[in-house]
Amino acid sequence: MPKAPNIPPDPQITDEQREAAEEEIREKQKIVDYDTKEYPVEVLVQKYREDLEEDISELYIPDYQRELIWEDSRQSKFVESIFLGLPIPYIFVADLRPEKDDLGRLEIVDGTQRIRALDRFLNNELKLCELKKLTRLNGFRFSDLPLARQRRFNRATIRMIVLTEKADEEVRRDLFERINTGSIALNDMEKRRGISPGPFVDLLEELAKEPKFVKLCPLSEASRRSREPEEFVLRFFAYLDNYKNFERQVNVFLNEYLEAHNNSKIDKDAFRNTFHTMLDFVEKYFPNGFTKAKGHVRTPRIRFEAISVGVALALREKSDLEPSSIDWLDSPEFKEYTTSDASNSRPKVIRRIEYVRDQLLN
Numbered sequence: 032m033p034k035a036p037n038i039p040p041d042p043q044i045t046d047e048q049r050e051a052a053e054e055e056i057r058e059k060q061k062i063v064d065y066d067t068k069e070y071p072v073e074v075l076v077q078k079y080r081e082d083l084e085e086d087i088s089e090l091y092i093p094d095y096q097r098e099l100i101w102e103d104s105r106q107s108k109f110v111e112s113i114f115l116g117l118p119i120p121y122i123f124v125a126d127l128r129p130e131k132d133d134l135g136r137l138e139i140v141d142g143t144q145r146i147r148a149l150d151r152f153l154n155n156e157l158k159l160c161e162l163k164k165l166t167r168l169n170g171f172r173f174s175d176l177p178l179a180r181q182r183r184f185n186r187a188t189i190r191m192i193v194l195t196e197k198a199d200e201e202v203r204r205d206l207f208e209r210i211n212t213g214s215i216a217l218n219d220m221e222k223r224r225g226i227s228p229g230p231f232v233d234l235l236e237e238l239a240k241e242p243k244f245v246k247l248c249p250l251s252e253a254s255r256r257s258r259e260p261e262e263f264v265l266r267f268f269a270y271l272d273n274y275k276n277f278e279r280q281v282n283v284f285l286n287e288y289l290e291a292h293n294n295s296k297i298d299k300d301a302f303r304n305t306f307h308t309m310l311d312f313v314e315k316y317f318p319n320g321f322t323k324a325k326g327h328v329r330t331p332r333i334r335f336e337a338i339s340v341g342v343a344l345a346l347r348e349k350s351d352l353e354p355s356s357i358d359w360l361d362s363p364e365f366k367e368y369t370t371s372d373a374s375n376s377r378p379k380v381i382r383r384i385e386y387v388r389d390q391l392l393n
Contacts (some may be wrong), residue, residue, distance in 0.1 A: 045187070045341070051081075054140075058349065061312065065147035065192050065193055065195060066192075066195065067191070067193075068190070068191045068192075068193055069188045069189070069190050070187055070188060070189060071185060071186050071187065071188050072113065072117055072149055072153070072186070072187050072189060073153070073186070075090065075122075075149065075189060075191075075269060076146075076153050076154075077144065078090035078137075078174055079091070079146050079150055080150055085390075086268075088136070088259075089134075089135065089136055090124065090137050090139065090146070091136055091137070091138060092138075092139050092143045092147075100144065100253070100256050100257060101144045101148060102232050103157060103158070104160055105144075105148075106147075106151065106152070106157055107159045107160050107161060107162055108142075108161070108162070109145060109148050109149075109227045110148065110157070111164060111168070112167060113187050114165055114184065115165070116187075119145070119189050119300045120142075120189070121142075121192050122135040122139065122141065122145065122146065122189060122190070122191045122192070123139070123140040123141040123142060123191075123192050123194070124136045124139050124140060124142075124191060124192070124193050125137065125140050125193070125194040126193055126194065126195055131223070133161045136260075137193065138191045140194070142191075145189075146171070148171070152173050153173050155172045155174050155241050158172050158264050159171050159172075162299055162369070165219065172321035180337060180370045212324075228251075229293035229294065230293060230294065230297055230299070231289060231293040231297055232261075232289070234297070234299050234302060234303075235261040236258075236261055237263055238264045238302075238306050239261045239264050240260075241306075241307075241308075241310070242338070243258075243315040244260070244264075246314075247310060247314060247317075247320030247321055248263060248322075248331065248335060249265075249327065249329065249330055250330060251322075251329060263335055265285055265288070265289060266285065266332070266335075267306070267335075267336070267339045267343075268288070268305075268306075269284065269285050269289075269383065270336055270340045271305070271339075271340050271343050271344065272288070274340065274380055274384055275381060277377050277380055277381075285366075292303045297357070301338050305343060308341045308343075308346060308348065309339055309342050312342050312346060312352070313338065313339070313342060317338065317357060317360075321334060321335045321338055321339065327338070328346060331369065333370075334369045336383070336384070337365075337368065337369050337384055337386070338385050338387055339388020340384045340387075341384050341386070341390075342388075342391065344384065345387075345388045345392050347392040348392060348393060352391060352392070354390075354391050359390045364386065365390075368382060368383035368386055369383055
């Protein structure tokens with residue numbers, strides 16, 4: 032190992048600062064308390080599958096976690112890695128130990144895609160495909176394997192880190208945000224759902240599933256699985272209430288808005304009414320909804336923001352609004368304001384939202 036360069040300590044850092052830093056490290060280490068376990072694949076799947084329908088399985092995926100997003104080829108590649116004996120990333124779980132109804136359950140913090148892939152394979156729901164190393168296994172289900180190979184696969188072990196009850200909620204949230212042992216990173220909305228569950232997040236999820244919203248704002252299946260509809264709804268409310276004061280990064284702006292409203296004091300009915308009124312107006316006067324043309328299966332985010340927030344602002348000024356025309360949707364100005372390279376700088380956000388508002392009111 033090469034020797035580290037001989038650089039003297041920074042004279043501006045005092046001994047008192049070093050002692051304080053060391054004390055902070057020791058203090059923070061105390062609350063990250065965990066055990067390391069190792070389980071056979073068969074046992075892990077059993078802990079996940081048993082009592083799953085009753086929602087009391089020992090190893091469970093909380094509702095804030097993402098849906099199954101790995102396609103069959105990626106699930107197959109993970110299964111192939113186990114056949115090959117390659118190192119498998121740790122699965123992180125938390126033993127929450129609630130005061131009431133303690134069933135000894137373990138909440139999966141990171142590893143849901145791997146657990147689901149194993150569950151599908153062992154239950155013959157996954158047919159292996161696109162394997163590059165074990166090509167002769169392509170087309171196999173678990174039941175197609177010889178009995179000896181089934182048993183050896185079931186005995187393969189995966190390590191699991193179990194956060195104990197000493198790791199408080201802040202630690203678990205921080206862990207959820209930091210770790211990404213798979214190659215598909217959580218997007219911003221998935222992180223928010225995991226880090227900040229609460230009444231407002233639940234409302235976003237509810238409104239994102241509204242049939243009228245789904246029809247007017249089509250998104251791909253992959254986008255829906257990764258909670259992009261919830262992101263759209265959050266952006267609508269955040270910009271509607273505070274677009275003129277938007278100065279920081281979009282992610283920070285949305286996080287702060289979510290944090291401020293994610294409590295039991297929010298008026299859910301008021302939020303619902305605002306959202307539904309906006310959707311009713313768009314359905315009545317915008318033939319293509321939020322999309323550029325009929326038949327489009329993808330809604331540009333910037334276009335959605337401009338139309339939805341602009342409509343809601345116009346309705347705040349004139350609730351019985353009946354626009355004389357929406358031909359301006361095809362104008363060079365609107366196209367310029369809502370192109371993919373229209374940045375999220377404060378002036379451009381204000382310009383595209385107020386353009387829609389003013390066109391409707393005029």
